[in-house]
Amino acid sequence: MTYKGHVENGVVVLDEPAPLKDGMAVRVEPLDGDDDFETLRQGLLSVAGSIEGLPEDMARNHNHYIHGAPRK
Numbered sequence: 001m002t003y004k005g006h007v008e009n010g011v012v013v014l015d016e017p018a019p020l021k022d023g024m025a026v027r028v029e030p031l032d033g034d035d036d037f038e039t040l041r042q043g044l045l046s047v048a049g050s051i052e053g054l055p056e057d058m059a060r061n062h063n064h065y066i067h068g069a070p071r072k
Contacts, residue, residue: 003016003018003020004016010025012028057071060072
């Protein structure tokens with residue numbers, strides 16, 4: 001179940017009462033906010049193509065080079 005709330009003075013406050021017990025583990029994820037966090041895609045793209053010395057067919061045959069599978 002998902003509950004909505006907001007932050008007041010650094011504390012998460014739920015908008016409606018919820019049957020949560022003291023000490024219960026919860027996950028808090030911001031729904032909106034600053035663009036301070038890069039998405040995984042942006043982070044990966046920032047290093048894409050930066051490794052030198054790989055075989056030209058590394059993308060197509062990575063299982064061959066990593067696990068020894070037959071080349072495609």
